[in-house]
Amino acid sequence: MSFANRILNRSYFILILLAASTLRAQPVLFQKPLSPRIANYDIDVSMDPKSHLLKGHELLTWYNKSSDVITAIPFHLYQNAFRNNKSTFMRESAGSFGVKDVKEEELGYIEITSIKLPGGEDITKNMRFIQPDDDNAEDKTVAIIPLAAALRPGESAVLSFDFTVKFPQPPRARSGIKDEYIFAGQWFPKAGVYTDGKWNCHQYHSNTEFFADFGVYNVRITVPDKEIVGATGIEYKVVNNGDGISTHYYHAEDVHDFAWTSSPEYLEFKGKAENVDIRVLLQPDHANQAQRHLDALKTAIEYFHKLYGDYPYSNFTLVDPRRGALGTGGMEYPTLVTSGTAYGMPECLRLPEMVIIHEFGHNYWYGMVASNEFEESWLDEGINSYSEYQIMSEKYGPDADFLDFACCRINDIQFGRSQYILAPSTDPVIRYGWEYYSGASYGVNSYMKPGLILTTLQNYLGKETMLKLMRTYFERWRFKHPKTKDFIAVANEVSGEDLNWFFDQALYSNATLDYSVEKVTTTDLPADKGYDFNRAVEGAVPPSTPAQSEKADSAKTGGTVKMYFSQIDVRRIGTFKFPVEVEATFEGGEKVREKWDGQDLWKKFRYLKPERLVSACVDPDGKIPLDANFTNNSKTVQTQRLGINKTSAQLLFWVQSLFDMPELLNLVTFLTALF
C-alpha cells in the first residue's frame, strides 16, 4: 500500500467518521421507519455561481435486503440524456421538448470523476455504461459498477462518488437552468432497484423516468447567500460560510428521490393544511396568485388526506418555474413539486389548480406507493389522474371544474376525455413507457384513459366501494413498489367480485368501449286489419300497466285506441364488453330502463305500448366515461332540428361577424398564445 493510498484511506476513514457524526446530528423524522430504507444518500453539492456547474460528493449506502448475493450495482446518470443528440432520450424526444434544434452549449451531462470504496480504493475504471432497454451505445444514462466483494443478504455496500453536473440551459425537460433559476431533478448518481431477482434500472426515456428504492437523504446544498432554496425534506440548518456562500442542510426520510431548486427571485409564501407546513416559491410575476396557489395546495392536501389516507411528512414545497423554463413545470418529487401558471391567468381557468392537485397527488402514488413508472406508468399517472378528476369535481363543482367562462363550461374529466377519444385504442394501457406508439399514445394511456377507466369502475362499483378500494390499496402498498396485479388483487378483494374481466380488457388490451343505439322504430298496429298482436310482436314487452292492458285489449277487439310496436337496436361497436343500461322514452314521458350484459354484438328491445317511442339511450346516466363515443349512445325517432338549427345559426352568425371584422382573428390568436 503506497503512502498516498494510506493517506486516502485515512481521509476516507475520517470522512466516514464525519459522516457518521453528521448523521447523528440529523433530525429524526420518523421514530419507526416507514419504508425499508434500502438506498441511503449523503450528498454535498455546490453550485458555481458563474459556470452554474454542480460539484457533488455522494456517499451511497445500499442495503441488500434481497435473498440473493449481489455482485454489482447499476445506477442512473440521468443528465447524460442531454450529453448529445443521440441518447435514447434525445432520439425518443425528436420533435418535442424543443430538442430538435438544441445547440451544443445548451446540452447537459453528469460526469463521474471518481468512485471509491470505503477503504479508499478507486474503482472508477471498473464502471461501464449499459443500455438495458435498447442497446443504444450512445446512451450513457445507466452505468454499472462491480463490487469488490459479493454482497450477501443483509449486508450493505458503501460507494463514494465524486461527480460534476452541467444542466441543460435552458431546461428542455424536467431539469435545467435558466439564468438565475436552477431546478435540479434527477441530478445525482442514483441506484437502481433490485427486485424479482434482478436489477431494474432503465435508461432515461422521453416519457418515463421514475423507479427507485426508499431511503434516508442528507443533502447539503452550497449556493450563494442571495439564493432562496427549496428541496425535498426539511431544511434544518443554514450555515453562512462567510464568503457570500451558504450551505443549506436538508434531511428527508423514507423518500426515494431528492430534488432541489434555487433562485434569488423566488417570493416565499407559507401556509398550513392538515398539520403540513406549506411553502410556495413563486416567481415575482405571479405574486398576485399566491393565495390561489396556497388554496389549491391546501385543497389537494385536505382531499388526499380525507380520501386516501395520511400524508406522513411534515412539510411540502410548491415551486413555480421561471418564465422560459416551463420544461421544469408540472413535475413531482418527494415533498416538492413544480406547478405552472402564467401572468394574467384568469380565475375561471383552473389550470394552476388542476396542476397543483395533480402534482401533489403524485406524492401519494409516485411518492409513497412508488410503483414502477418506467413499466406501469398508469399506476402513478393514471391513478393520479383519477384522483385529480374526483377532487376537481368535488371541490369546484361537477359542471365546470376546469373552465367556467360564460357559455364555455368544461370539466376536468371532459377535458381528459377529449384527448382520449382521439385515440382510444392505439395501445393497451400497460406497456413500457418507451414502447407506446407515440408520445400522444403514452399520454392517453398513462393519464386520461386510466383516469376514465377508474371513474367507470367507480360508477360500476359505487363510490363507497371505490373509495375503500383506493384507500386499501394506498394503505397496504405504500412504501412497497406494488404492481398492477397487486392493484387488481385489492380491487377483487374489496369489491368481493372477480374484476379480472374488466381489467383484462381495460388495461391489458386495446379494446375500445363503444355501445350505440343503432336504430329506433315505432309503428302503429292497425287493429281494424285483424292484426295478431301476439305473433307479430313476438318478444315485445307486453303492456306494463292495467291502463295499458286495457288499451291493448281495446285495440285487439277493434276499438279506437291504437297500439304501437317499438323497437330499439343496440350494438356493441367496440370489442370491450361491459354491462350497460338502456333507457327507452315514450310519448307522455314514460321511461323504461333495461339492463344488458353487453356481451353479444347486438340486442333488440321490443315494446308494445299505446304510446309511441320517442328516444332510446345507452348509459343514460353517463356512468361510463370510458365509452369512446357519446353521440351514438342515443337515437331519437324524430330529427332534432332545434339543436341542429341553433348550432348552424350560431355558426352562421360567427362566420358573418368574422368576415365583417377579420381583425378579430388577431385577438383570438393572442389569447390562444397566451394560455
Added chain:
Amino acid sequence: MIFSAAKKGVIDVWQTKRIIIVYYMASLLTGLLVAYPFSMIVGNFAGNSLMGKKLGGGIDFDFLFEFLGKNSGALSALGGLIIIAAAAFALSLLFLSGGALTVYVSGERYSPGQFWGGAAHYFGRFFRLMLWSLPLLAVFFCLQFLETLFVRLFFGSDPYQSITYWGGWVRIGLAFIGILLYYVVFDYARIHVVVSGERKMRLAILEGIKFAFRHFFSVFLLALLLFVSGLLLLAAYNLISDKLTAPSGFILLLLIAVQQLYVFFRMYLRLTLLSGQLKLYSQLAGQIFL
C-alpha cells in the same frame, strides 16, 4: 365636423336602405355558403340523437370534442370553404362599394341602374386598387411589431411575463389601429377614384395616403367613432343573446332575428362610415359634389 359627417352618413345611408339590404344579403349568402354544409355535417352526425337535442340548450363540450375529433375530414373541407367564402365576401364588398359610392356621390335616391352600373364600372379599378394597397396593408400590419421592438429594446429578450402580457394587449391595439388605418386609406383612395375619375390606381392609393395623413386626426377619429359604435353594438348583442338560451323554437327564432339584425346594423355602420368619409372628403378636400 366629425360628428356632422357621421350624422350625414347615418341619414344618407338610411335614405338608401336598399344598399344596406344588398350588403346584408352579401353577408348572409356568403355566410350560408359555410353554414349550410355545416348544418348537413352536424345533422348527419347528431341529428337523430339526444346529443342533437341537447344542442338546443347551448354548447355541449362532450359533443364539441367528439364532433371535432370524428369529423376532421369534413371540417378540413369546411375550413377551405370558409377561406373561399371570406374571399367571396371581401370581393363582393369591393364590388358593391363602387355602387354605393356612386349613389352617395350623386346625392340622388337609390336606383338599381345607378347602383349596379356604378358597381360594375368601378370594380376593375377597385380590384387593381386593392392589389396596389397590399404593400400598404403589410406595412400597417407590421405596425404591431413596434411593440416587440420596444420590449426588446427596453426589456431585452427575456422580459417578465407581465411585460409580455400587457405588451400583447398593446400589440393587439396596434394591430387594430394598423388595420383601421389601412381601411381608412383604402376608403379615401376609392372615394378619390369615384370623385376624380382617376384611372391610375397607384396614384389613387397615394392620394388616399396623402389625404388620410394630411387630415389624420379627423379621418382617424371618424373611423374610430364608428369602430367603437360597432363594439357597443356587439356588447348590446351579447347582452341580449345571453338571455336567449332556452331550448325552444320561438326563442331560437328570436335569437336568429337578433343575430341577423346585428349583422344588418353592422352593414349599416359600414356604409355609414363610407358615406361619412365621403362627406369628410368633400369638406376637407374642397370637392363639391354633394
